[in-house]
Amino acid sequence: MISGKVIDAQTGEGIPFASVYFKNSRIATTTNFDGNYTLKVIPPSDSLTVSYIGYFTRSKFVSKASVQTINFQLQSSTQELAEVVVLAGENPAFAVMRKVVDRKEANNKEKLSSYNYETYNKIELDVDNITDAFKKKSLIKPITSILDSIKLIAGEEGQPVLPVFISESLSDFYYLKNPKKTKENIKASKVTGIGLEDGSLVTQLIGSTFQEYNFYDNWMRLLGKEFISPIADGWKLYYDYDLEDSLHIGGTYCYKLKVIPRRPQDLAFNGYIWIDKSSYALKQVDLNISKSANLNYIEKVKIQQELQPTEAGPWIPVKTRLLVKIMSVGKHRPGMLAKIYTSNKDVKVNLPLTPEFFTERVEVAEKALKHNEEFWNKSRHDSLSATEQHVIAMIDSVKEIPSVKTYVEIANIIINGYKNVGKINLGPYPYLWAFNNIEGHRFQLGFKTNSDFSRRVLLGGYGAYGTRDGRFKYKISGRFILSRKRWSEIGISDKFDLGQVGINTDNVTNNTLFLASSRFGKLKRPYHQHESALWVQRELFKGFTEKVTFRQRSFDPLFPFFYIAETNENGAVLKDRFSTSELIFETRYANNEIFLQTDNDRVSLGNKGWPVFKIRYVLGLKNTLGSDLSYQRLDGSVKQKIPLGIFGSGTYELEVGKIFSQVPYPLLEVHLGNETPFYNKSAFTLMNYFEFASDTYANLQYDQHFEGFGLNSIPLIRKLKWRLVATGNLLYGHISNENLALLPETGPAGQELGGFNQFVKGTPYAEVGYGFENIFRFIRLQAFHRLTYRNNPDANNFGVKLSAQFRL
Incomplete structure (x- = not known):
């Protein structure tokens, strides 16, 4: 034998x-x-x-x-699958494919009313392309002795790699058809990695929820992209096939079909699929993504899957292996290799499961990270090979080297913006220094506590000082997590700092880089603001979050500003500052959203194409803590990313709002313009700063990424892997006569006061853009046309905007 x-x-x-x-x-x-x-x-x-x-x-x-x-x-060759030559008569593979597609619904696991199984996941990340020249780099020298002493992980004739991460997880995975829901209970997890801090977050990421690949879907999401399945309904449009063989595999008689994309640049697969002859179900797949595919930074993707029938008929994957090789930047520079293995067993189908059971998409058992090696030896679906055991020992050795710890810490600072110092993190670094005409040199240092300080109480803040204005600015805040089951928290903050009308608005406060860059240069309509807030937030039910905030603000302008506070027998009474006290009610609903809970926070991973709804109501309380104004404001938005198959994907966001009371113009909706040469999706590209403001508005923004559609068919362009992109912005706004009446023509001493252009009734502001992205793999270049209000003073009716982005 x-x-x-x-x-x-x-x-x-x-x-x-x-x-x-x-x-x-x-x-x-x-x-x-x-x-x-x-x-x-x-x-x-x-x-x-x-x-x-x-x-x-x-x-x-x-x-x-x-x-x-x-x-x-x-050893891998550079050979890719050759083109299929079909002679006279119908390709015999087509007859097989027609039956496969006809029986897709019957064979698809999602036909089952419910199913569940135990799933085991193993993920390994390695640094490869470790050349002699790379070993001489100062970063690598401290671990050269380890590299020289290790066995070649690929075998006696393979290539050396440096493992940096390996994980295992054991879960129970559940599926319900109506309503469509999934749930994963992670029973055990074991994670070893260089620079790994939050093991609970990684545990949720490595589970089966994020390793689901169903070829029965027409479009399969992989690496954040939509790939056309080789058994999609429109298979003839995307693939050629060749019936190569008929053979027995594991007791099943199968057709072996070669699969070749019609256009090498398409997001499609090449390789082999095996079709069960009796049921015309997928038995096995062994597929690659072509090197010519319109992807960035990826040198190789390989996915293999084995499926078995259930007692009810549909087939379920029992083993899946995914390999992704990230390309090296230069001949002597390292690349990355990701290897993911999933095994499913003990499949049960059509069991009675209620929607209430699926409240949490991903749950981690309290003792998931505390199991010993004896447990794992009994529970693994497949035992670890000698090589994999060696990998774990090697990672433990490498991560204890002092220089490696230093480089990992530097990388964490760059990625997260904070430096870990015991129980607190210092940062964020984009805010450390700025220079502008008001503050001169601005220096800022902030902090936030981490889970070593507390898993319930989170403190944070910053202090800043300007050399020109000599003013000290600060923020201090605290949050207390009431519940992680249905995320609930209460918080308080106090802040004094510099702002700009129309920039420091609620819809861009979380855009760190944008707000950091806005502190440079000549500030437009700057003001000092003291703001205190108290809030409570709770997830009332899955996907539905309510937040209530009490906020007090003062507006102290550093530019000529007045508004008519009242009118008496002596005429208009002008004021140049005001204070507000507000109650804010915010509601957010995102169906089927996946959240990962970190040690002290949670991160959204999207909701698979469902729209996200937000409603915000603000009530201004006059004579409360010195407030000067009484007003009401209501805003709502809906945002959704739409996969469009061969046409790529589009994202739209619709926002509407209305202010029901008289307010000074800094409290209006001051629409964000963009006078820089850089594209900012939060701004109206050809609108000037403070060109428009409104108390009633509706705004629709649309962004279309065509991926390789169209350009993949042009011989010279397709090698560059450029992609078409298009943008459209539409804004309708209106300022009531009551709010216009608050604007004096001049100040008390005859100062000129800046104003706004008014919208013409029935005429929205509109602009469109078109261009290319993925130039040199990261540049987006678009031309924009302003379609309306072209005769406004200083109007920019055409412009070219540049931006940098990193997309696969």
């Missing part, structure tokens, strides 16, 4: 479905999903050969021993 394993020499991963045979004989077999094979025969020759598409064929010597182990490491 001859047995062994066939692996990829670069990644160390098993190669499933490879052909193992003796030349000039009919004795042959194929490797299983993990790359293992067995031949129970007497060797008819002294040479055993392994071949697989995309790899160089290898042969090895076979001895006369009755039992022997022969392992193979195959």
Whole structure:
């Protein structure tokens, strides 16, 4: 008997479905999903050969021993699947594909009213392309001894890699068809990584929820992109097929089909699929993404999957392996390798499950991170190989090296903006320094507590000083987490700082880089503001969050500003400052949203294309804590990302609002313009600063990313991997006569006071943009046209805007 394993020499991963045979004989077999094979025969020759598409064929010597182990490491070739040549008559693969598509609904696991299974996930991240030149880098020198002493993880003929992360998780996964919901209970998790801090967050990320790949969907989301499935309803538009073989796989008789994208630049797969002959269900897939596909920074993507039928008929994946290789930047620079393995077992179908059971999408057991090695040895679906055990030991050694700790800390500061100092984090670094005409040199240092300080109480704040104005600014805040089950918290803050009318608004307060850059140069309509707030927030039910805030603000302008506070027998009474006290009610609803809970916060990972609704009501309370104004304001918005298949994806956001009372213009909706050469999606691109304000408004913004659509068909352009992008902004606004009446023509001493242009009834502000993104892999360049209000003073009717972005 001859047995062994066939692996990829670069990644160390098993190669499933490879052909193992003796030349000039009919004795042959194929490797299983993990790359293992067995031949129970007497060797008819002294040479055993392994071949697989995309790899160089290898042969090895076979001895006369009755039992022997022969392992193979195959080197990847640059060969991609060739074009299919179809002769006269119908391609026989098409007949198979028609039956596959006809029976998709019957074979799709989502036909089941419910199902659940135990799932095991294993993820490994490695640094590869470790050359001799790379080892000489100052960053790597401290770990050279470890690199020199390790075995080649891929095998005796493979390439060395440096593991930086490995994880395992064991979960129970549940699915309900109507209403469509999923839930994952993570029972156990084991995480080892360099620079890893929040193990609870990573535990949620490595579960089965984020490793779901269903080829029965027409479009499959992978790497944040939509890829067309090889068994999509419109399969003929995207793929060519070749029926190569019929063979037995694990007791199932299957058709083996070669799959080739019609356009190499499309987000499509190439490789093989195996179709069960009796049910026309997917039995196995072994697919790659073409190197020519319109993707950035990715050198290789390979996905393999094995499916088995359930007792009710539909097929469920039992094993999935995904490999992603991130390209090296330069011949002697390292790249990254991600290897993800998922195994499902103990499948149960059509059990009675209620929607209430699915309240939380991802739950982590309290003791998930506390299981010992004995538990894992019993619970793993597949035991760790000697290589994987070596990986864990190696990561533990590398992360204890002082220089590695230093570089990891620097990387965390760059990514998160804070430096960890015991129980507090200092930062964020974008705010450390600025220079403007009011403050001169502005220096700022902030902090926030971390989970080592408390898992309930979170404190934060900053102090800032301007060398020109000599004023000290500050913010201090505190939050108390009442519940993590349905996220609830109470908070308080107090702040004194510099702001700008129309920029420091509620809709951009979380845009750190934008607000940091707005502190440079000549500030437009600056003012000092003292703001105190107290709020309480609770998730009333899944996806529905309510927040109530009491806020007190003062407005102290540093530019000529007056408003008519009242009118008496002596005429208009002008005031140049005001204070407000407000009650703010905010409601947010996002159906099917996935949240990951960190140690002291939670992060949204989106809601799979459902719209997100927000409603905000503000009530101004006159004569409360010195407030000068009584008013009401109501705003609402809906935002949604829409996958459009071959046309890419679009995102729209509709905002409406109305102020029901008289207020000074800094409290109006001052629409954000953009006079810089850089594109900012939060601003109206060709609108000047403070050009328009309104007390009643409706705004629709749309952004369309065409991915490779259109340009993939142009021979020269498609090699550049440029992508079309289009933008449209539409704004209707209005200022009531009552609010216009609050604006005096001049100040008490005849000062000129800046005003606003008014909207013409029935004429919205409109602009459109079009251009290219992915220039040099990160530049977005767009031309914009202003369609209305082209005759306004200093109107910009055409402009070209530039921005940097990193998209796969």
